[in-house]
Amino acid sequence: MNAMLDAAWAVFVRELRLALRRPAEATQPLVFYCVLALLFPLGLAAQDVGLRAFAPAIVWVSALLAALLGIERLFRADVDDGTLEQWLLADVPFPMLVGAKLAAQWLLIAAPLIVAAPLIALALNLQPQAIGVLLLGLLFGTPVLVFSGGFAAALTVGAPRAGLLIPILVLPMMCPALIFGAGAVRAAQVGLSVEGPLYFLAAMMVLSLTLLPWAAAGALRNALE
Amino acid sequence: MANEGRYCKSQERRRVPHRLHCARNFPALAMSPLSVSDLAVSRGDRTVFSGLSFRVEPGEILHVQGRNGAGKTTLLETLGGLRVQIAGTIAGGPGASERHWLGHRSALNAALTPLENLRFWCALNGAGDSELLPALDQLGVKAQRNRLCGTLSTGQRRRVALSRLLAVKRPWWFLDEPLAGIDAAGLQLITQLLAAHAGEGGTAVVTSHQALPDSLPRLRALALDA
Numbered sequence: 132m133n134a135m136l137d138a139a140w141a142v143f144v145r146e147l148r149l150a151l152r153r154p155a156e157a158t159q160p161l162v163f164y165c166v167l168a169l170l171f172p173l174g175l176a177a178q179d180v181g182l183r184a185f186a187p188a189i190v191w192v193s194a195l196l197a198a199l200l201g202i203e204r205l206f207r208a209d210v211d212d213g214t215l216e217q218w219l220l221a222d223v224p225f226p227m228l229v230g231a232k233l234a235a236q237w238l239l240i241a242a243p244l245i246v247a248a249p250l251i252a253l254a255l256n257l258q259p260q261a262i263g264v265l266l267l268g269l270l271f272g273t274p275v276l277v278f279s280g281g282f283a284a285a286l287t288v289g290a291p292r293a294g295l296l297i298p299i300l301v302l303p304m305m306c307p308a309l310i311f312g313a314g315a316v317r318a319a320q321v322g323l324s325v326e327g328p329l330y331f332l333a334a335m336m337v338l339s340l341t342l343l344p345w346a347a348a349g350a351l352r353n354a355l356e
Numbered sequence: 357m358a359n360e361g362r363y364c365k366s367q368e369r370r371r372v373p374h375r376l377h378c379a380r381n382f383p384a385l386a387m388s389p390l391s392v393s394d395l396a397v398s399r400g401d402r403t404v405f406s407g408l409s410f411r412v413e414p415g416e417i418l419h420v421q422g423r424n425g426a427g428k429t430t431l432l433e434t435l436g437g438l439r440v441q442i443a444g445t446i447a448g449g450p451g452a453s454e455r456h457w458l459g460h461r462s463a464l465n466a467a468l469t470p471l472e473n474l475r476f477w478c479a480l481n482g483a484g485d486s487e488l489l490p491a492l493d494q495l496g497v498k499a500q501r502n503r504l505c506g507t508l509s510t511g512q513r514r515r516v517a518l519s520r521l522l523a524v525k526r527p528w529w530f531l532d533e534p535l536a537g538i539d540a541a542g543l544q545l546i547t548q549l550l551a552a553h554a555g556e557g558g559t560a561v562v563t564s565h566q567a568l569p570d571s572l573p574r575l576r577a578l579a580l581d582a
Contacts, residue, residue: 141479213461
């Protein structure tokens with residue numbers, strides 16, 4: 132058990148170290164997300180009251196697209212340089228290692244998006260009382276985005292041009308997160324109960340965390356054979 | 357030349373205690389022979405080879421030979437556990453912690469240093485990393501340990517990858533083209549490593565287009581395209 136956690140921790144730390152070596156690549160999702168979300172007000176008339184109504188959707192769609200940005204490269208380097216062979220052959224369950232890599236990616240891609248979300252929400256004129264719900268929804272929803280993106284990346288790792296295939300593969304998994312995540316914020320905006328959509332998001336998160344590492348590991352094992 | 361002589365001497369000094377230490381390290385359990393019978397493996401729709409039977413005794417070095425596309429790598433991947441055969445049996449093979457698998461790709465991330473790559477590999481395998489520096493030294497790439505792997509030459513990367521064999525002692529070695537990109541001094545070094553490994557009772561299955569020196573003890577060839 133300990134050896135398993137040590138190995139998973141080693142994978143986690145390696146991901147963070149690799150991101151530090153390539154800061155421009157690592158900050159790309161955050162920059163993309165901020166630019167995308169902040170472009171919407173520029174397209175509207177000044178003082179447009181519609182912005183507030185669209186704010187939940189804008190933040191969520193921006194987060195979804197940012198999480199997909201570059202996700203097709205997630206396993207490419209590790210497959211190409213033979214690292215994944217060593218993962219497969221190690222005396223540790225392969226899905227644990229894949230899960231550790233995806234968890235590190237969540238920290239790298241999604242955690243900055245959550246931290247930046249209150250500022251963007253204020254810029255989009257979202258009511259302050261809805262910001263807490265937005266953050267909680269993102270906390271539950273972003274693991275779904277990153278883990279399903281990682282699963283799609285694992286499925287398409289053998290395909291040369293996966294950039295177009297990935298959105299098609301992951302949208303069915305990501306749409307519920309978007310619907311319920313933005314729905315929870317809309318409910319908070321009008322003072323309705325937010326528990327339902329948040330519980331649903333939490334359930335999706337638990338499913339993603341427990342099932343998708345196994346599915347991604349299976350896809351990678353297949354790609355390596 | 358002078359450099360090479362100095363190198364061999366320092367290696368000789370280390371060899372003796374190393375060998376004593378390791379002879380005790382290979383448990384009798386791991387020493388059962390590997391026997392392959394009627395093996396057939398396919399890649400996609402194509403059957404690479406079929407009806408392959410052979411046996412590898414402990415302490416032997418099996419040199420797998422064959423033209424390009426004969427299935428050397430495929431055989432090694434199957435023996436190593438990366439690939440599943442479509443027919444035949446492999447009996448008595450090593451467990452995950454008893455074998456070294458070194459593919460034709462070195463499993464080194466270009467954005468990490470040799471030391472970072474190898475430390476990660478040790479942690480992945482639940483092994484201590486105290487032997488890493490001596491191993492890198494023995495393979496002549498200690499000076500490069502803190503450079504990014506992307507800036508190393510092919511041969512240097514190969515040497516870094518091979519230092520895993522010394523950093524963590526395991527009785528079974530599966531080496532795919534270990535000599536690719538390796539210079540003459542490196543060839544001699546790898547020959548010495550293989551000889552020492554066989555001397556300790558370890559077993560190696562090696563694919564290589566280059567001939568392995570006849571001086572190697574218990575060297576046997578397996579021709580795949582026969």
